[in-house]
């Protein structure tokens with residue numbers, strides 16, 4: 001496979017963070033959550049004979065698109081329900097497997113209520129079915145499973161709207177693993193489709209590029225900015241912008257006949273300004289114009305950092321700096337458009353191969 005362009009990888013991450021490619025595996029302590037992940041992912045998710053082997057969440061790659069997230073057991077002393085809820089609120093996960101291996105407890109109901117309230121989709125799993133026996137030691141699994149489903153439905157009827165039933169599993173004898181695999185595949189496939197749709201949506205490209213433009217500001221207007229301008233080290237600015245947008249020289253050469261060059265832009269803007277000499281702007285008016293230009297070019301919400309950046313070089317006696325700022329804004333815009341083309345080329349390539 002060809003190595004992906006760094007900009008493409010960055011954009012993928014941007015869209016991924018706004019999508020859902022994770023399924024959370026939560027439930028009772030010692031229910032076999034980590035063991036299930038082991039079976040589903042073919043990795044060594046940490047399992048232990050001790051309760052509460054997994055205290056923090058751990059991410060395991062499931063397939064090319066998705067991840068399974070191993071959660072600690074619900075209702076232990078180490079992880080209080082409050083702490084647990086915080087973890088869930090901070091994770092952008094939409095689907096959860098809630099794993100049981102014994103009677104439903106009050107904390108389970110509390111967590112399920114919490115998940116439902118936060119619009120999480122829950123799949124109920126009953127693991128360790130190989131150990132299901134009734135009080136008399138009977139092993140009629142079908143009958144026992146029916147009882148378990150009844151318990152689940154009766155207990156949750158006030159909290160979960162649709163009728164629910166368990167997927168019965170055992171990591172020991174492999175029961176239900178295929179059913180669970182199919183279910184996870186289906187959930188992730190739907191999410192992957194949604195992700196692809198977002199990836200190809202021009203609105204997402206726009207919001208990514210706008211975010212890049214905005215976050216370029218602090219990288220450009222550092223304390224050394226005035227020195228760069230005084231010494232006319234415009235190459236430093238060009239490199240900063242290119243690195244920030246993850247644009248390489250080849251990307252520009254492939255898409256533009258001429259090299260993008262801030263100095264050329266400065267000369268163009270200086271010539272324009274010379275023509276308009278008669279406009280008679282005062283120093284303050286020019287200063288305000290520069291601040292407005294930079295604020296809108298970099299999509300800055302607050303004017304303070306812009307005022308600081310601009311005054312730092314105007315204080316040096318460089319009153320004729322308007323063309324320099326115009327050139328920087330134009331350069332950023334040009335590189336941003338190159339970045340847009342790199343992403344659009346990748347989108348077209350995807351459309352052609354799928």
Ligand SMILES: Nc1nc2c(ncn2[C@@H]2O[C@H](COP(=O)(O)OP(=O)(O)OP(=O)(O)O)[C@@H](O)[C@H]2O)c(=O)[nH]1
Nearest residue numbers: 029030031032033034035048052053073128170171
């Ligand atoms: N009999 C039986 N034992 C199982 C099964 N799945 C897991 N176990 C055992 O149950 C114990 C706990 O398994 P884990 O996977 O660590 O359970 P967990 O839910 O991740 O536990 P915590 O993270 O501590 O909440 C281990 O000794 C496993 O070998 C199963 O299907 N049947």
Ligand SMILES: [Mg+2]
Nearest residue numbers: 033034053054
């Ligand atoms: Mg575990």
